[in-house]
Amino acid sequence: xxxxxxxxxxxxxxxxxxxxxxxxxxxxxxxxxxxxxxxxxxxxxxxxxxxxxxxxxxxxxxxxxxxxxxxxxxxxxxxxxxxxxxxxxxxxxxxxxxxxxxxxxxxxxxxxxxxxxxxxxxxx
Amino acid sequence: xxxxxxxxxxxxxxxxxxxxxxxxxxxxxxxxxxxxxxxxxxxxxxxxxxxxxxxxxxxxxxxxxxxxxxxxxxxxxxxxxxxxxxxxxxxxxxxxxxxxxxxxxxxxxxxxxxxxxxxxxxxxxxxxxxxxxxxxxxxxxxxxxxxxxxxxxxxxxxxxxxxxxxxxxxxxxxxxxxxxxxxxxxxxxxxxxxxxxxxxxxxxxxxxxxxxxxxxxxxxxxxxxxxxxxxxxxxxxxxxxxxxxxxxxxxxxxxxxxxxxxxxxxxxxxxxxxxxxxxxxxxxxxxxxxxxxxxxxxxxxxxxxxxxxxxxxxxxxxxxxxxxxxxxxxxxxxxxxxxxxxxxxxxxxxxxxxxxxxxxxxxxxxxxxxxxxxxxxxxxxxxxxxxxxxxxxxxxxxxxxxxxxxxxxxxxxxxxxxxxxxxxxxxxxxxxxxxxxxxxxxxxxxxxxxxxxxxxxxxxxxxxxxxxxxxxxxxxxxxxxxxxxx
Ligand SMILES: Nc1ncnc2c1ncn2[C@@H]1O[C@H](COP(=O)(O)OP(=O)(O)OP(=O)(O)O)[C@@H](O)[C@H]1O
Ligand SMILES: [Mg+2]
Numbered sequence: 001x002x003x004x005x006x007x008x009x010x011x012x013x014x015x016x017x018x019x020x021x022x023x024x025x026x027x028x029x030x031x032x033x034x035x036x037x038x039x040x041x042x043x044x045x046x047x048x049x050x051x052x053x054x055x056x057x058x059x060x061x062x063x064x065x066x067x068x069x070x071x072x073x074x075x076x077x078x079x080x081x082x083x084x085x086x087x088x089x090x091x092x093x094x095x096x097x098x099x100x101x102x103x104x105x106x107x108x109x110x111x112x113x114x115x116x117x118x119x120x121x122x123x124x
Numbered sequence: 125x126x127x128x129x130x131x132x133x134x135x136x137x138x139x140x141x142x143x144x145x146x147x148x149x150x151x152x153x154x155x156x157x158x159x160x161x162x163x164x165x166x167x168x169x170x171x172x173x174x175x176x177x178x179x180x181x182x183x184x185x186x187x188x189x190x191x192x193x194x195x196x197x198x199x200x201x202x203x204x205x206x207x208x209x210x211x212x213x214x215x216x217x218x219x220x221x222x223x224x225x226x227x228x229x230x231x232x233x234x235x236x237x238x239x240x241x242x243x244x245x246x247x248x249x250x251x252x253x254x255x256x257x258x259x260x261x262x263x264x265x266x267x268x269x270x271x272x273x274x275x276x277x278x279x280x281x282x283x284x285x286x287x288x289x290x291x292x293x294x295x296x297x298x299x300x301x302x303x304x305x306x307x308x309x310x311x312x313x314x315x316x317x318x319x320x321x322x323x324x325x326x327x328x329x330x331x332x333x334x335x336x337x338x339x340x341x342x343x344x345x346x347x348x349x350x351x352x353x354x355x356x357x358x359x360x361x362x363x364x365x366x367x368x369x370x371x372x373x374x375x376x377x378x379x380x381x382x383x384x385x386x387x388x389x390x391x392x393x394x395x396x397x398x399x400x401x402x403x404x405x406x407x408x409x410x411x412x413x414x415x416x417x418x419x420x421x422x423x424x425x426x427x428x429x430x431x432x433x434x435x436x437x438x439x440x441x442x443x444x445x446x447x448x449x450x451x452x453x454x455x456x457x458x459x460x461x462x463x464x465x466x467x468x469x470x471x472x473x474x475x476x477x478x479x480x481x482x483x484x485x486x487x488x489x490x491x492x493x494x495x496x497x498x499x500x501x502x503x504x505x506x507x508x509x510x511x512x513x514x515x516x517x518x519x520x521x522x523x524x525x526x527x528x529x530x531x532x533x534x535x536x537x538x539x540x541x542x543x544x545x546x547x548x549x550x551x552x553x554x555x556x557x558x559x560x561x562x563x564x565x566x567x568x569x570x571x572x573x574x575x576x577x578x579x580x581x582x583x584x585x586x587x588x589x590x591x592x593x594x595x596x597x598x599x600x601x602x603x604x605x606x607x608x609x610x
Contacts, residue, residue, distance in 0.1 A: 020394050107390070
């Protein structure tokens, strides 16, 4: 067991989703901070460091895209995975890849897929 | 200006031109007929003079009183003709001269008659040689004058006749040229006006047509640049309004589809994940019954998720919302990947899947994801509807313009009625197997939507129930993209 656990910030407006993702990833040995809105996420990013961001896209007050571009202003080069119900077009993904290490997972996801993608992006 | 007015003015101008043309032709024809009348009079006069000449000669030969009477009537009627002729100014002098000579002719004739009668009344003794000589001399002089005058009157009458004939011919010629010119300029003018009017109508119509065609092809942000203020202008602005509305509606529908997907799928996330956590033993070991129950929950959750995806795919296909991500791809590879994915399920049913494909297939410009989905749907059906121990053969071949993929199975097959309805959404043949395996009846309609949006075709064949089925789809070799139909 490594001493310093990797820290993941998960932002999603659905509490149930936050809960299952937290359980799955904590069982894999990550430390997961779950917040349910973009504003809270910004506050967290302000004071803490994370190894990975997991962002939902369709959220009521601030979309995942907006949140990402605002976080980029505070801390560029964050590693990000979007967790989204809607598919992201390839063009859009290409553009976003220029900003950080990007990936996206469509929900509902397979547990194994989530874990392996997270591992891969953090390791990169 | 409104088209109605434009057309009205066009017609009006044409009508005015036509009436002008008519009046002009009418007038010139009138001129001709005047000329002709003059000519007829002139030839009548000529005849009269000719007859008078005959009468004169007859009288001089026979000295009959009957001839005298005829002369008088003929001369009188000739005079009437001479009074009528000469409406044309050019001929007036001429006519005056002829008239004078004509009158002179009569004078001389009357004198001659008088003289002759006088000669008759002379008594024997009066008729001395001297007197007789005088009378005879006078008579000779009168007769010679008479003959000269009659000669010159005839030649004058003839000249007049010729002159009026020439004038008539000239008028006819002139009239012909004039009419020709008028008709020509009428055509030129009306053509010019019609062209101007129709252009001003047709040009905005063409603009409109172009925009509508573009709009029909799915460019919903098409707008028409409105220049005319006529009915077409109104139509164009109505079109613009409609386009704006449709664009809004379309956006609304896109938003709705996205929201619906999101809302329908979100509850499935924790269902699936919790089931996986439970099955993974994260919350402690499960007994067999618990495991079965959770598996059932998970399976049905997955099924519901597929259903939502399928329904939304169909909605998107139907509203032509499919956006293909096209790139050069190796169809052979896509197909063998799909076959490999299917192998484990097939093996469980002891079904053999074989793949044969033609060598040197060219790269195709296709959407890899969609085509794999098509393949996956076809293979899924074949394995699903083929009993244990059967076989599924996949064949890829090349025709002149297409690549053709055929999936043949030895499964339950289908009757003609089923074949017809196969590609309609939610259709499932009411068989035991469909009920047992579930499914939504959307797989083939989605496959069709994708194939058609690539410009290809899909079809099915079966010799009947229990006799296996074959599904074939084609993809064009050339990048030849069509919008999906319906
Ligand atoms: N290979 C086949 N052999 C016999 N019948 C078939 C075959 N493929 C399709 N069918 C018939 O056509 C119907 C429609 O097929 P389709 O793939 O659209 O739906 P499904 O397989 O029932 O459900 P889904 O694909 O959405 O899970 C099937 O239910 C079945 O009755
Ligand atoms: Mg199917």
